[in-house]
Amino acid sequence: NAGVMQNPRHLVRRRGQEARLRCSPMKGHSHVYWYRQLPEEGLKFMVYLQKENIIDESGMPKERFSAEFPKEGPSILRIQQVVRGDSAAYFCASSLDPEMGTRYTEAFFGQGTRLTVV
Amino acid sequence: RKEVEQDPGPFNVPEGATVAFNCTYSNSASQSFFWYRQDCRKEPKLLMSVYSSGNEDGRFTAQLNRASQYISLLIRDSKLSDSATYLCVVIPDMTTDSWGKLQFGAGTQVVVTP
Numbered sequence A: 001n002a003g004v005m006q007n008p009r010h011l012v013r014r015r016g017q018e019a020r021l022r023c024s025p026m027k028g029h030s031h032v033y034w035y036r037q038l039p040e041e042g043l044k045f046m047v048y049l050q051k052e053n054i055i056d057e058s059g060m061p062k063e064r065f066s067a068e069f070p071k072e073g074p075s076i077l078r079i080q081q082v083v084r085g086d087s088a089a090y091f092c093a094s095s096l097d098p099e100m101g102t103r104y105t106e107a108f109f110g111q112g113t114r115l116t117v118v
Numbered sequence B: 001r002k003e004v005e006q007d008p009g010p011f012n013v014p015e016g017a018t019v020a021f022n023c024t025y026s027n028s029a030s031q032s033f034f035w036y037r038q039d040c041r042k043e044p045k046l047l048m049s050v051y052s053s054g055n056e057d058g059r060f061t062a063q064l065n066r067a068s069q070y071i072s073l074l075i076r077d078s079k080l081s082d083s084a085t086y087l088c089v090v091i092p093d094m095t096t097d098s099w100g101k102l103q104f105g106a107g108t109q110v111v112v113t114p
Helices: none
Strands: A005-007 A009-015 A019-024 A031-037 A043-050 A053-056 A066-069 A075-079 A088-095 A113-117 B004-006 B010-012 B017-025 B032-039 B047-048 B053-056 B061-065 B070-075 B084-092 B108-113
Touching: A005 A088, A019 A088, A019 A113, A031 B047, A043 A066, A043 A075, A075 A088, B004 B084, B010 B053, B010 B084, B017 B084, B017 B108, B032 B061, B032 B070, B047 B053, B047 B061, B070 B084
Parallel strands: A009 A113, B010 B108
Antiparallel strands: A005 A019, A019 A075, A031 A043, A031 A088, A043 A053, A066 A075, A088 A113, B004 B017, B017 B070, B032 B047, B032 B084, B053 B061, B061 B070, B084 B108
16 A cells, blocks of 8 residues: 655746646545645645545635645646745645544655755 | 644753653644654654553653643653654544644654764
8 A cells, every 4th residue: 555645756946837746645545635844844734635625725825826636636736936935845645534533534644745946 | 822832842862861742732622633753854754643541652652631732742762763853733623614634733853862
């Protein structure tokens, strides 16, 4: 059972380009979280999704950022017109449906995508 | 007030010693609690869940105090490899708007020295 898979592991973009970060959850997991971590800082919540539904996007910047988790395929975090301040590590985590009970809320992280904007 | 707060440390611990630290949470309607460990520039890894009755996993002991709204982690017989940042995670229950959402503390840094 493969863990959470994120790709690419490293991504370099020029200012103004688009960045697409992919996250394939663990098999059987229906919920996906995206977090951003700046150097020397903690994890900042961005968005929480289940398939075909955004549950909570309160941590997403209002502009340029979007996320989706389609019925088929990985979750995508999309950053349009990247700026230097978007350079960070972006981590994805997945879990079973928390509604199933507390035993099912353990979340597992992917290795992250390190985005560098030059 | 932050939803989840931790002492950032660092806690400098001699090898073989015991270290303990807490994490406080603001939402009394929280259902699940975890400790994660994060090594420099790597992904957080689940260390252990925290159960109401407290639980132990080898040298690690976790406790939950619902009345005072904090969880704790104790590490006995510290090893050099225990050096890391320990992240507290709280998940609110279904009575809140934030149910299911992992809420992270900023982390407590532990440095074990020879």
